[in-house]
Amino acid sequence: MGELAASQREHLEKTLRELAEGARARLPEIAKGNRDGALLAMARLLEEAWPEVLKANQEDLKEAEEAGLSRAKLDRLALKDKDLRSLAEGLRQIAALPDPLGRIEGLSKRPNGLRVGRMRIPLGLIGFIYEARPGATVEAVSVALKAGNAMLLRGGKEAFRSNQALVSLWHRALGEAGLPVEAVSLVPTTEREAILAMCRLELLDLLIPRGGEELIRLVQREARVPVLAHAKGVNHLYVDERADLDMALRLAINGKTQRPAVCNALEAVLVHERVAEVFLPMLERAMRERGVELRACPKALPLLKEAVPAQEEEWDWEYLDLILRVKVVSGLEDALVHIARYGSRHTEAICTEDPKAAWRFLEEADASLVLWNASTRFNDGFQLGLGAEIGISTSKLHAYGPMGPMELTTTKWVALGEGQERE
Ligand SMILES: NC(=O)C1=CN([C@@H]2O[C@H](COP(=O)(O)OP(=O)(O)OC[C@H]3O[C@@H](n4cnc5c(N)ncnc54)[C@H](OP(=O)(O)O)[C@@H]3O)[C@@H](O)[C@H]2O)C=CC1
Ligand SMILES: N[C@@H](CCC(=O)OP(=O)(O)O)C(=O)O
Structure with missing residues (x-):
C-alpha cells in the first residue's frame, strides 16, 4: 500500500x-x-x-x-x-x-x-x-x-x-x-x-x-x-469423555470436509485423554479416506499412524483446507483454556452426553456461536434462521x-x- x-x-x-x-x-x-x-x-x-x-x-x-x-x-x-x-x-x-x-x-x-x-x-x-x-x-x-x-x-x-x-x-x-x-x-x-x-x-x-x-x-x-x-474462524470441536464417539466422528467429518474453505469450517479437534485411545484411530481412518492431513500434539502422535507433529506456532492457524489439528486434553477445563488462548471467537463446539459439561462449555467458551452436539458449519445466517447474512x-x-x-x-x-x- x-x-x-x-x-x-x-x-x-x-x-x-x-x-x-x-x-x-x-x-x-x-x-x-x-x-x-x-x-x-x-x-x-x-x-x-x-x-x-x-x-x-x-x-x-x-x-x-x-x-x-x-x-x-x-x-x-x-x-x-x-x-x-x-x-x-x-x-x-x-x-x-x-x-x-x-x-x-x-x-x-x-x-x-x-x-x-x-x-x-x-x-x-x-x-x-x-x-x-x-x-x-x-x-x-x-x-x-x-x-x-x-x-x-x-x-x-x-x-x-x-x-x-x-x-x-x-x-x-x-x-x-x-x-x-x-x-x-x-x-x-x-x-x-x-x-x-x-x-x-x-x-x-x-x-x-x-x-x-x-x-x-x-x-x-x-x-x-x-x-x-x-474475522477468521479458528474453530474447535471438544470431544468429551462422555461423548457419543460415533456422533463426534460425524461432527468432525462434517466440520472439516463439507466445505473446508469457509470461515465456519473445523480447524482443530480437542480429545479428552480418557477417550483418545479409541477415538483417535477412528478419526484418522475417516480423515485418511477423505484426504485430510492430521497434525497432532505429542500426546496424540503415538495413537496415530500418519499424523505429523503440529508446530507450536500453528495452533491458532486457520487452514481453510483439508488439514486438521488434533490435541489430547486432560478434560473440559484444559479444553476451555486452549480455546481461550488459540480460538478466534468465531465458533466452538462440544460433543458430550453430559449436560453439566455441555452447559459449562456453552457458558464459558467465548465465541459468536457455541454448539452442543452439532457441527461448527451451522454458524451461518441462513442456518440460524436469519434468512441470510x-x-x-x-x-x-x-x-x-x-x-x-x-x-x-x-x-x-x-x-x-x-x-x-x-x-
Ligand atoms: N467472519 C466471517 O463472516 C467471515 C470470515 N472470513 C475470513 O476471511 C478469510 C478468507 O478470505 P481471504 O480472501 O483469505 O481474506 P483476505 O483477508 O486475504 O482478503 C479479504 C479482503 O481483505 C483485503 N486485504 C487482505 N489483506 C490486506 C492488507 N494487508 N491490507 C489491506 N487489505 C487487505 C483483500 O484485498 P485484496 O483483494 O487486495 O487482496 C480483500 O479485499 C478467512 O480468514 C475467513 O475465515 C471469510 C468469510 C466470512
Ligand atoms: N455463510 C457461510 C459461512 C460464512 C462465509 O461466508 O464464509 P466464506 O465462504 O469463507 O466467505 C456458510 O457457511 O455458508
Whole structure:
C-alpha cells in the first residue's frame, strides 16, 4: 500500500467521497422505497443475465489461476450454476421476511402519560470490505438493502469483474423498483489504497471488514467510524469423555470436509485423554479416506499412524483446507483454556452426553456461536434462521455472530405526548 502518487490518491479519495455523499443523500428514499421489489427484481435479473455473470467470473478465474491463487480461494471465487439457484432463492426468501423497519418496539407509558418506545431504523451507509467471493456481493447487499441501508463495496481484487457484473445487475434491479442506484456502489479500483481511503471516510456509518487477520488489524487501526470485524474462524470441536464417539466422528467429518474453505469450517479437534485411545484411530481412518492431513500434539502422535507433529506456532492457524489439528486434553477445563488462548471467537463446539459439561462449555467458551452436539458449519445466517447474512461478526458490539437484516438496524427513541412538560 502507499504506492499511489499523491494526485492519484486525491482522485481516489474524491471518488469515494462523491459515492458516499451520493448514497447518503438518498438514504431516506432507500428506507421508504420498495426494497423488497428490488430484491425480487435482482432474483429475476440474476436468472436472466446469469451467462453474463458467468462470463465475467470465468475471466476472473482465468486470471486468478494464472496468478497461482490457492485452491481455497479459487473455490470461493468460482460461481457455479448451483450458486445461481441458492442466490436467487436467498433473495426471494429475504424479500418475504417481515420488514425490520418502522415498528415501534416496547411502547410503554410513563407516569406522566408520555408514551415512549424504540423505532427500528437503518444504520445508514455501510462500507463493506470482503474477500474475492462474488456470491457475497449478492447476499450482503440483499441483507443491507432489506434493512434500508446503502452499501459501498470493496470486494477482493480477484473478483473485480464478477463484482462489476453483479453491481450493474443491482443497479438495474434498483431502477426497476424505483430506488436510487446510489444505494449500491462498487469501489472502482482494485488498488488496496482504496481500503485505507474507506477507513478514513467519515461519511460511512459503519465499516465491516470481512477477511483475514491483516485486513482486520488494518481496519481496526485506521478506521474513523465504528468497525464490526468479521474475522477468521479458528474453530474447535471438544470431544468429551462422555461423548457419543460415533456422533463426534460425524461432527468432525462434517466440520472439516463439507466445505473446508469457509470461515465456519473445523480447524482443530480437542480429545479428552480418557477417550483418545479409541477415538483417535477412528478419526484418522475417516480423515485418511477423505484426504485430510492430521497434525497432532505429542500426546496424540503415538495413537496415530500418519499424523505429523503440529508446530507450536500453528495452533491458532486457520487452514481453510483439508488439514486438521488434533490435541489430547486432560478434560473440559484444559479444553476451555486452549480455546481461550488459540480460538478466534468465531465458533466452538462440544460433543458430550453430559449436560453439566455441555452447559459449562456453552457458558464459558467465548465465541459468536457455541454448539452442543452439532457441527461448527451451522454458524451461518441462513442456518440460524436469519434468512441470510452479511457475514459473521466476531466483534461483540453491537452484534456477535451471523448478521442478518435485523443486525443491520438500530433503534431511536420515540416519545408520543399530549403536551407534557418536564417539571
Ligand atoms: N467472519 C466471517 O463472516 C467471515 C470470515 N472470513 C475470513 O476471511 C478469510 C478468507 O478470505 P481471504 O480472501 O483469505 O481474506 P483476505 O483477508 O486475504 O482478503 C479479504 C479482503 O481483505 C483485503 N486485504 C487482505 N489483506 C490486506 C492488507 N494487508 N491490507 C489491506 N487489505 C487487505 C483483500 O484485498 P485484496 O483483494 O487486495 O487482496 C480483500 O479485499 C478467512 O480468514 C475467513 O475465515 C471469510 C468469510 C466470512
Ligand atoms: N455463510 C457461510 C459461512 C460464512 C462465509 O461466508 O464464509 P466464506 O465462504 O469463507 O466467505 C456458510 O457457511 O455458508
